[in-house]
Amino acid sequence: MIEITNLSTVLSVKPSAGYALLDSGDNEKLERYGEFIFRRPDPQALWNKNLPEKEWAKAHASFRRDGKKGDWNLAKNLPARWKIEFGSSDLSGSGLQFWIRPTSFKHTGLFPEQLSNWKWMTEKINNNKSEGQNLKSQDPIKVLNLFGYTGGATLACAQAGTEVCHVDGSKVAIQWARDNAAISGLSSKPIRWILDDARDFVKRELKRGRKYDGIILDPPAFGHGPHKELWQIGDHLVPLLKLCREVMTETPLFFLLNGYASGYSAIAYANNLQELFKNNGGMFEKGELTIAEESGRLLPCGIFARWSKN
Secondary structure (H helix, E strand, C coil): CCCCEEEEEEEEECCCCCEEEEEEECCEEEEEECCEEEEEECCCCCCCCCCCHHHHCCCCEEEEEECCEEEEEECCCCCCCEEEEECCCCCCCCCEEEEECCCCCCCCCCCHHHHHHHHHHHHHHHHHHHHCCCCCCCCCCEEEEECCCCCHHHHHHHHCCCEEEEEECCHHHHHHHHHHHHHCCCCCCCEEEEECCHHHHHHHHHHHCCCECEEEECCCCEEECCCCCEEEHHHHHHHHHHHHHHCECCCCCEEEEEECCCCCCHHHHHHHHHHHCCCCCCEEEEEEEEEEECCCCEEEEEEEEEEECC
C-alpha cells in the first residue's frame, strides 16, 4: 500500500510594490498595478467595501458591464501598456517583469494569485536539482505549460532553470508571453512557444515520443483553440488529464491543475490527480488561491490541486 500525503490549504499572496489588492466588496475589486489603479467586477466579493467611494473613484481604469458586453473607462494619462515587477521576494531569482494592459475580457495580463504556485514549482525544481548535484550528468528538467496565456508559470520555471514548452490557442497571448520573457531577461532560455490546441498538441507529443517531468494545466471553463476547436471543461478535462499523464516521464516531478469560475471543487480536481498518480506516492495538495487585501481580508480567486514526488 503506497502512503499518500494529502493536504488541503488556502494559499495567499500579499501586497507588494508591483501589485496590491487595495479593497474589495459589492462585487468589485480595487487593485494597483505599479502606479495605476484598476476597478473591476468580481463576483466573489460578497461583502461590504472597507474604503469610501472617493478612494474607488481615483481608479485610472474602471470596467463596467452592460449585459453581456463590457468596456473600460480609461484615464487620459493611462499608457497603452506598462511594466511591473512581481514576485521578487517569493521566487529564487529576481522578480519577473510583466506588461500590463486592460483587455476586452477585463483581464490585465497578470493573475497575481498564481505566485504561490510559481513559488511551489520553483522549490520542486530546485530541490530536484540539488538531489542530482553529485551526478556527472543530469538531463534538464522539462516542463509543459498548457493554456499558458501570458506566461507567468512559464517564466517562473524558465528562471528556475528548466526547459519549457508553452502552449496556448491564442496568438495574441503567446506574443504577450514572449514580450514578458523579453523584459524579464529570459529570451535566451530554452522555451518553445507553441500555438496549438492543447489536446491535439499532447497527442502529437505522444506520437513523437517526447516526455515531460512537470505539467501545468490551467484550463478555462469554455474556450476555443486556434482553429475553433471547442473546449468544454466538463467534457474534455478528464481525457486531457489522461493524455498528460501518458506524456510524462517514468519518474515525474510535479503536476499542477488550476481552476477558475468553473463551478467545480478543488476536491474534484484532487480526485483526478490521485487517480493519475496512485502508484507514485508523493504528496497531494488541494485548496483555494487567494489574494490578501492591504487590510488582510482574503479574496478567493480560484482553486488548485497539485501533486509532487516529495
